[in-house]
Every structure is written in C-alpha cells, then in structure tokens.
Amino acid sequence: MSVVDLARFMEDLATESGQAILPFFRASFGMDDKGRDTGAFDPVTEADRAAETILRGRIRSTFPTHGIVGEEFGSDHADAECVWVLDPIDGTRAFITGLPTWGTLIGLLHDGVPVRGLMNQPYLGERFVGDGASASFHGIRGPRKLMTRRCERLADALLATTDPRLFAPGDEQDRFRSIEGAVRMSRYGTDCYAYCMLAAGQIDLVVEAGLKAHDIVALIPIIEGAGGIVTAWDGGSAAKGGRILAAGDVRLHAAALRHLNP
Template identity: 75%
Template structure:
C-alpha cells in the first residue's frame, strides 16, 4: 500500500469509528467500570467498544498479517512487523461528561517504532495526522500544517497534564510539582487533545505518568512531525507508555528532563 493509500485508509478508519461513536455522545449509554480490587474508577462505554470493533474488523480485512493492540479487546499478533495501536476513545471521562476533549487514537508501528498517527475528534470535525516528518490538521477552518511553538524557557511555558493525581505519591509526584512550579501556567483534563494542541503550537509541554501504549503511540508521529519531541522521563522511547514528557521545543524538552530526571 502506498503512502497515499495508507492515508486514505486512515481516513476510512476515522470516518467509520466516528460514525460508531457519535450516536452515544451527549446521550444515554451503558457504562462499566474496568477497575478491580478497589482500584480507581476506570470507565468504559458502549461507544468505546463499538468503535474498536469497527476498527479491528477493517484492519483485519485490509491487513490480515498486521498486529493489533487495542484498549478494549487486547492484542493480536503483536510480534508482527506492523502493529496498529488503538484507543477508540481517549478521554472517556470527558466523553461521559459531554466535554469534547476526547478523541480516537489510531497509531501504526513498524518494528516497534511509531510511524503514523491520527487523532480524530468527530464531534468537532477535527483530524490531526502525522508521520514523524510532517503533521497536518484538517477541520472546519480548512487544512494546515502543524508546527510547534518555539519556547526554550520553562518560565514562559504552558504545561498540561490530564490529572495531577496520575503521579504516584512520593518522588514522582514531587518531581511533577517542582516542574509545575517553574512554568507560567498549567492546565488539566485535556487528555489526547493537549498533545494535539502542543503540535498546533498552543501548548508547550505535556507531562504524564501511568500511560499505556495506546494512550501515546498515535500522538508521537503527530508531535514529532510538527517539530516537537516526545520521550519517557529518562529520555528513552515513549512508545511503551509509562512516564511521558512531550515538548514543542527541544530546548524546553531538555530543561524539563533535568527536573523530572535529575
């Protein structure tokens, strides 16, 4: 499949998942808690499951030799050269609350390296795509290239994280609080949308912990394609999830790492 054909297939996946999800948004739907043994609330909706079923079916029909790793239905052939990494609704809590800061994440890895990514927000009609070299936004205002903002100084930076309670009590939480104390402004609760706003030059820094691969793989090619950097706190690959730091400016990324991994 050519690059153009792959792009069209990604669009088809986004269209199909959006059609599966939107009837549930700001409507009544079934809700389950995936948490076990007193763990924090971990919601999953009918919309999550419906979208992932559609995505898996389309990928299986088009690329039967590819692997799939999805949030709701586990993994298939993850030892394959190419593996699709899916989060049908990243930001399920926002979805439940009727807030449009959720999105469908569709990533593709080759030999474990994220090579294509798409974040689709069907309610707003926005589609963020990237291949690690270029990134684009298509939406109601048209299409444009995504470029991160130049910001080398923590004191001038806007930081985002989904929830400050993501960080484990003790050293991890203390490192985050130290970093947050050095930035100009911080915002909470945007999930995948914060990373896309970083790629669009609106946010400078996103710092999180406890992520799964499906939370971040699709976003890496978008941010890197827009000129940013995404790594683990220790500077290694972020593709496996865990503790992640993304910055629009490589100089800001280096400054953040010094605080998070002294």
C-alpha cells in the same frame, strides 16, 4: 499499499469509528468500570467497544498479517512487523461528562517504532495527522500544517496534564510538582487533546505518567511531524507508555528533563 493509500485508509478508519461513537456522545448509554477490583475508576462505554470493533474488523480484512493492540480487546499478533495501536476513545471521563476533549487514536508501529498517527475528534470535526516528518490539522476551515511553538525557558512555558493524580505519591508526584512550579501556567483535564494542542503550537509541554501504549503511540508521529519531541522521563522511547514528556521545543525538553531527573 502505497503511502497515499495508507493515509486514506486511516482517514476511512477515523470516519467509520467516528460514526459509531457520535450517537452515544451526550446521550444515555451503558457504562462499566474496568477498575472496580482496584478501587480506581476506569470507565468503558458502549461507544468504546463499538468503535474498536469496527477498527479491528477493517484492519484485519485489509491487512491480515498486521498485528493489533487495542485498549478494549487486547493484543493480536503484537510481535508482527506492522502493528496498529488503537484507543477508540482516549478521554472516556471527558466523554461521559459531555466534554469534547476526547478523541480516537489510531497509530501504526513498524518494527516497534511509531511511524503514523491520527487523532480524530468527530464531534468537533477535527483531525490531527502525522508521519514523524510532517503533521497536519483538518477542521471545518480546511487543512493546515501543524508546527510547534518555539519556547526555550520553563518560565515561559504552558504545561498540560490530564490529572495531577496520575502521579504516584512521593517521588513521582514531587518531580511533577517541581516542573509545574517552574512553568508559567498549567492546565488539567486534557487527555489526548493536549498533545494535539502542543503540535498546533498552543501549549509547550505535556507531562504525564501511567500511560499505556495505546495512549501515546498515535500521538508521537503527530508531535514529531510538527517539530516537537516525545520521550519517556528518562529520555528514552515513549512508545510503550509509562512516564511521558512531550515538548514543542528541544531546548525546553532538555530543561524539563533536568527537573524530572534532578
């Protein structure tokens, strides 16, 4: 399949999964707590499962040799050369409270490297797409190129994270508080939308911890394609999740790493 056809296929995946999700948004639906045994609330809805079922079915029928890693139904041939990494609803807590800061994440790994990513927000009619070399936004006013904002100093930076409780008490939380205390402003409750706003040049930093591969793989090519950088806190690859640092400016990223690794 050509690059053009692959891009169209990903767009089709976004459209079909969005059609499955939207009837559930701001409506009554079934919900389970995957974290019941751990004491940490981890919701999953009918919409999550319906969308991932559609995504997996289309990928298997089109690319039978590709692997799939999804939040709801686990891994299938995760050691394949090409692996799709799926999160049908990133931001389920936002979804169940009627807030539109959630999205469907569709990412593609080639030999373990994120090479294409898409974030779809069907309620707002927005898509963010990237291949590591370029990135674009598609909304109701048409498409436009994504470009991160230049910001060298932490004192000028706008930071986002989904929840400060992501960070384990002690050293991890202290490191986050250190960088949060150095920036101009911070915002919470953003999930995948924060990374897309970073790619769009609206914010400068995203700092998180405890992420899984399905939370971040699709977002890496979008941010890199817009001119940003995404790594682990130690500066290594972010593709497997964990502690994540994303920045729109390489100079800001370096300054943030110094705070996170004193």
